Amino acid sequence: MTTQLHDTPAARNPDQRRTTAIVVGASLAGLMTGLALSRAGVDVTILERSGAVPRTGAALGGVDESLLERITGRKLSKTDSTALRSVASGVQTWSAVHARLRTAVAADPHITLHPHTSVHSVSQDADSAWVITWDNMTFRGDVVIGADGHRSVVRNSVSPEKPDATFAGYVIWLGLTDEAALASSGRWPRDVAFLSGIDDYLLGYPLPGHDGSLAPGSRQLGWAWYDSSRNDLLREKGSVVRNVVHHSLTSADIPEATFRELADTANALWPSPWREAILDCIERRAVIGTPIAEYVPDKLVNGRLALVGDAAHVPTPMTGSGFSASLHDAEAVAASVAAGVRGPAMAQALRGYERQRLNSVRSMVQSGQQFSRSFAGRAA
Ligand SMILES: Cc1cc2nc3c(=O)[nH]c(=O)nc-3n(C[C@H](O)[C@H](O)[C@H](O)COP(=O)(O)OP(=O)(O)OC[C@H]3O[C@@H](n4cnc5c(N)ncnc54)[C@H](O)[C@@H]3O)c2cc1C
Structure with missing residues (x-):
């Protein structure tokens, strides 16, 4: 079967294009990363294997409202702020947070989201990185960012020696x-x-x-x-x-x-x-x-490939920190991609993202592992 190259901005304007990123996964980390990259001047294609709402989580603790405002570039709506006044501090429904990010992504002309698009494999060479989907489409960009959760496909290519949570x-x-x-x-x-x-x-x-x-x-x-x-x-x-x-x-x-x-x-x-x-x-x-x-990462980056959110690090929910860590990943990786612009400097710039985030996310997961070991051990 012939692989079809999807018509991304990179394919349309090979000479005059802006930096392009392919983000795998449109849950919270993927949407936040798309928004942060767009803000940094990058054209973003987000691929999500599910439909419009990929998951219906329940509650999400540790939601920093000011960071969420910064990433969506929007003040709270009246309904949002009414809700936040008397709900327990930092707690939101997962669906409300997801809906706000989806609204911001839909309004952003530099982000294209493809639902029902499941990534099968990831590759790179000196000039670009690309993904191939299960229906044999290729999406190519300057970087590929894995925001595809705890069973990440992108992680297989970033950290093949330690692929599984x-x-x-x-x-x-x-x-x-x-x-x-x-x-x-x-x-x-x-x-x-x-x-x-x-x-x-x-x-x-x-x-x-x-x-x-x-x-x-x-x-x-x-x-x-x-x-x-x-x-x-x-x-x-x-x-x-x-x-x-x-x-x-x-x-x-x-x-x-x-x-x-x-x-x-x-x-x-x-x-x-x-x-x-x-x-x-x-x-x-x-x-x-x-x-x-749980997943303690040894790497967040390989060449033009990078991981964010649960693809990068999986802490027990008891830490209440997966969401805010994803948000900080999004901002840090976007800053690095913007610094790399295009060309060989990109891989070097992404290593800056890894230097900035690796120790902190490793400590986050490890702190939760102490709870997990003692809790799981009770039933042993
Ligand atoms: C039960 C539970 C409770 C939690 N409670 C909290 C909490 O209170 N506070 C907190 O901060 N964090 C909490 N977390 C963690 C938090 O939800 C996550 O850290 C955060 O939402 C980031 O998730 P993510 O977007 O990286 O991954 P996910 O939400 O797993 O999203 C990954 C996305 O990638 C898509 N995808 C996967 N594979 C492919 C593929 N091959 N191709 C295309 N798309 C793909 C999936 O469909 C999905 O949409 C909790 C987690 C769980 C499981």
């Missing part, structure tokens, strides 16, 4: 409930709840409603339940193979007996309103089980 030894059950679905359960939580059982942790997040509203009756509760007793189930379902995380458990993957055990444990362990929120999600079969992976 490894299973941290526990799953997080995740759910999101509308306030309207809860029977009146007393006072609405004002801040993030951090609760501990014998072998379990629960993080609970009070969140605005789907439209950003904080009006009583229209809000949401998000929860993340850390459970180290389900590793046999994860392996049986192929969710974890040897020490590599392959996929999350959807509700269809979760056996009825497991739902019943979770409901019994929730009744025994967790106080109101978190118990009711969990039971509502179990009843609706609206629970996802995400096995947690």
Whole structure:
């Protein structure tokens, strides 16, 4: 089969073009990197294997609003700022953050986003770097940035000697409930709840409603339940193979007996309103089980290829720092690409990105590993 060269700005204007970047992945890190690169004067093509909204995470802690404003180049809308006033500090719904980044990307004439475009492999030579998709399209640029998450394809080419994130030894059950679905359960939580059982942790997040509203009756509760007793189930379902995380458990993957055990444990362990929120999600079969992976990078860059976000470093969510680390990666890699402009200086400029970020992101992941080892060890 002949590989087709996609009509990127690089292909259209070979002599008069601006620097071009191909970004793989349009989740939070990919969108932020696209915006930062565009701001630095780069033409950006973002490739995303999913559709318009690649993932529906629940809550996101550690969101620095001023950094988010800086990366989107936009002040908060009235709805956003109303929501932020009384939601727990730094906590947002994943979908609200993603929607804001998507809006900023859609309005940017220097960014083209291709949904339903899955990257298969990555290559480079002295003059350019390129990706080939599963449907045999080639996208070529001055650099390729991997923002393709913990199972990154780009990482295979940046760090072939250490390509995989490894299973941290526990799953997080995740759910999101509308306030309207809860029977009146007393006072609405004002801040993030951090609760501990014998072998379990629960993080609970009070969140605005789907439209950003904080009006009583229209809000949401998000929860993340850390459970180290389900590793046999994860392996049986192929969710974890040897020490590599392959996929999350959807509700269809979760056996009825497991739902019943979770409901019994929730009744025994967790106080109101978190118990009711969990039971509502179990009843609706609206629970996802995400096995947690970790990755301490030795490299962030190889020639014209670079990694950002979870492709570069995967900390346990307990650190609450994956999002802000991705944002700092985006800004730092964009500054380096802008410094490299075009030509052989690009690889050297990207090494500046690695020098700036590597030690700090390694420490971030390592700090979370101490928690993971002690938590996963409880069920051993
Ligand atoms: C359960 C959980 C809770 C978390 N909670 C927090 C928190 O409270 N605070 C915090 O700061 N961080 C948290 N994190 C981490 C945070 O969500 C991430 O660090 C951050 O969102 C950056 O993710 P990412 O964009 O790099 O990767 P992902 O969100 O994994 O996105 C990767 C994207 O690349 C696409 N992709 C993958 N492969 C290909 C391919 N071959 N071709 C094309 N596209 C591809 C995927 O479809 C996806 O859209 C949490 C993570 C998890 C799992």
